[in-house]
Amino acid sequence: xxxxxxxxVTKKKEEFVPANKNKVGIxxxxxxxxxxxxxxxxxxxxxxxxxxxxxxxxxxEVKFVQNFTDIDDKMINRANELGITVAELAERNIxxxxxxxxxxxxxxxxxxxxxxxxxxxxVALIQTLIEKGMxxxxxxxxxxxxxAFEQYGELSNQPLAELVSxxxxxxxxxxxxxxxxxLWKKQKPGEPAWESPWGKGRPGWHIECSVMASKYLGDTLxxxxxxxxxxxxxxxxxKAQSEGATGKKFxxxxxxxxxxxxxxxxxxxxxxxxxxxxxxxxxxxxxxVRFFMLSAHYRNPINYSAELLQQTExxxxxxxxxxxxxxxxLEKLPQNKAESVDVQEKLAVLLEYRQRFIAAMDDDxxxxxxxxxxxxxxxxxxxxxxxxxxxxxxVEKTLAFxxxxxxxxxxxxxxxxxxxxxxxxxxxxxxxxxxxxxxWLAADAIRAELQAMGIVLxxxxxxxxxxxx
RNA sequence: GGCGACAUAGCCAAGUGGUAAGGCAGAGGACUGCAAAUCCUUUAUCCCCCGGUUCAAAUCCGGGUGUCGCCUCCA
Numbered sequence: 001x002x003x004x005x006x007x008x009v010t011k012k013k014e015e016f017v018p019a020n021k022n023k024v025g026i027x028x029x030x031x032x033x034x035x036x037x038x039x040x041x042x043x044x045x046x047x048x049x050x051x052x053x054x055x056x057x058x059x060x061e062v063k064f065v066q067n068f069t070d071i072d073d074k075m076i077n078r079a080n081e082l083g084i085t086v087a088e089l090a091e092r093n094i095x096x097x098x099x100x101x102x103x104x105x106x107x108x109x110x111x112x113x114x115x116x117x118x119x120x121x122x123v124a125l126i127q128t129l130i131e132k133g134m135x136x137x138x139x140x141x142x143x144x145x146x147x148a149f150e151q152y153g154e155l156s157n158q159p160l161a162e163l164v165s166x167x168x169x170x171x172x173x174x175x176x177x178x179x180x181x182x183l184w185k186k187q188k189p190g191e192p193a194w195e196s197p198w199g200k201g202r203p204g205w206h207i208e209c210s211v212m213a214s215k216y217l218g219d220t221l222x223x224x225x226x227x228x229x230x231x232x233x234x235x236x237x238x239k240a241q242s243e244g245a246t247g248k249k250f251x252x253x254x255x256x257x258x259x260x261x262x263x264x265x266x267x268x269x270x271x272x273x274x275x276x277x278x279x280x281x282x283x284x285x286x287x288x289v290r291f292f293m294l295s296a297h298y299r300n301p302i303n304y305s306a307e308l309l310q311q312t313e314x315x316x317x318x319x320x321x322x323x324x325x326x327x328x329x330l331e332k333l334p335q336n337k338a339e340s341v342d343v344q345e346k347l348a349v350l351l352e353y354r355q356r357f358i359a360a361m362d363d364d365x366x367x368x369x370x371x372x373x374x375x376x377x378x379x380x381x382x383x384x385x386x387x388x389x390x391x392x393x394x395v396e397k398t399l400a401f402x403x404x405x406x407x408x409x410x411x412x413x414x415x416x417x418x419x420x421x422x423x424x425x426x427x428x429x430x431x432x433x434x435x436x437x438x439x440w441l442a443a444d445a446i447r448a449e450l451q452a453m454g455i456v457l458x459x460x461x462x463x464x465x466x467x468x469x
Numbered sequence: 470g471g472c473g474a475c476a477u478a479g480c481c482a483a484g485u486g487g488u489a490a491g492g493c494a495g496a497g498g499a500c501u502g503c504a505a506a507u508c509c510u511u512u513a514u515c516c517c518c519c520g521g522u523u524c525a526a527a528u529c530c531g532g533g534u535g536u537c538g539c540c541u542c543c544a
Binding site: 011029040042043044073157166227230256260264265267268269271297300318321322379382386435440443444456465 | 472474490502507509536540
């Protein structure tokens with residue numbers, strides 16, 4: 001079975017074949033660190049986190065790179081507003097980024113390069129482009145000449161002429177073509193700047209990704225991804241620069257996620273309708289946010305609302321519950337007991353669930369379908385656990401499967417410390433004694449007391465089970 | 470003006486030619502001392518509308534309608 005991915009360039013699902021055997025290089029455009037990131041950004045981080053984990057789990061040697069844009073207009077403006085340096089602003093928000101992203105269960109990338117640390121390479125790439133006649137300098141600024149790159153518009157599926165006629169912005173007279181874009185910007189008073197053959201200045205936005213991607217992953221990436229609003233102009237421009245300079249294909253597969261909307265509208269910083277993960281984290285378990293993101297296919301738009309998150313919460317609780325029960329049971333089941341006859345059959349069924357999960361994920365990372373598999377298995381498992389003495393092997397293997405899938409999707413991590421303190425333990429035992437004596441009033445009083453302490457009791461065929469609310 | 474996405478039950482959401490997954494919410498039942506958790510049953514004669522192709526379409530084609538997006542910084 002092979003993995004298929006939807007490629008923005010061809011607008012089709014294609015078989016996924018890495019350029020270099022089982023090595024996979026992924027570059028995802030990261031945040032501009034002028035502020036906390038919002039939940040729309042979070043979707044991208046989560047989506048690529050899952051893609052990366054899944055490919056790794058499927059046996060690929062994955063190298064994942066995600067940059068930080070730490071110099072641009074927004075950075076400069078924000079730093080000025082706050083009265084700090086651009087570097088300080090970057091440092092502050094990068095730290096916040098890692099905190100928020102960790103809460104969402106997103107693993108750090110293998111490399112998190114920063115634009116400001118790759119100026120030399122950017123200057124070199126710009127020089128190459130000038131030498132090749134694809135870029136030109138005007139009064140300390142350097143522009144990429146879009147008509148010089150024949151396939152320009154390929155990614156956004158728009159011929160150059162159409163892009164021009166739809167342009168909503170006044171054109172800089174000094175540019176040879178309206179769509180030419182800045183590779184290097186001349187320093188304005190008070191701005192951070194670096195030395196270059198064209199005088200002091202700073203890089204344009206797109207050049208950093210071209211440089212950092214190829215530096216860490218080579219001239220041809222396997223997967224290049226990001227938000228849908230990066231298709232044009234950002235990725236189109238990156239592609240033009242890189243392919244213009246190397247003559248090689250920049251990325252085999254371009255992957256773009258769908259928007260996260262709010263009130264049916266795109267959530268974006270410029271519209272001001274955004275909610276930061278930092279804020280949402282205060283009210284909602286970030287695991288629920290992650291689950292919410294994965295409950296729809298990554299290319300479809302999803303609408304964000306507090307109500308929807310709540311719906312999601314119940315579903316996730318159901319899965320967490322079954323995993324929790326399996327773990328709890330494993331502690332209680334005897335070690336060397338004769339296995340019941342249906343064990344082989346159960347294990348075979350489990351294998352089918354695994355195949356279904358793989359089929360779903362192989363098909364362009366269909367996490368929604370993948371989760372449905374887990375829900376089906378949860379139902380079957382719960383039913384099985386009604387047995388007084390379920391098979392230890394079945395419980396073990398089922399739990400292992402949930403944990404394995406959990407390691408891909410980012411759920412079911414073991415909770416630290418399940419130990420009860422002496423007092424709680426005594427209460428539970430007291431209730432059991434009361435129940436045996438059929439003193440329901442006393443038993444219920446104890447249960448209520450535990451409830452007030454945030455502990456829920458469940459009487460199961462295998463004994464009393466408790467969990468934190 | 471150009472390009473594109475989406476439209477499936479009360480809500481969320483898979484499915485892209487073979488006769489509607491899954492979740493949430495609701496209803497009924499089982500289990501339980503009562504709960505909780507869980508299980509079972511039930512909730513779309515039908516997938517925005519109108520045509521067409523086909524033995525067969527939610528799925529393909531044509532035409533509409535609606536919503537959103539890109540063409541400017543944005544994930």
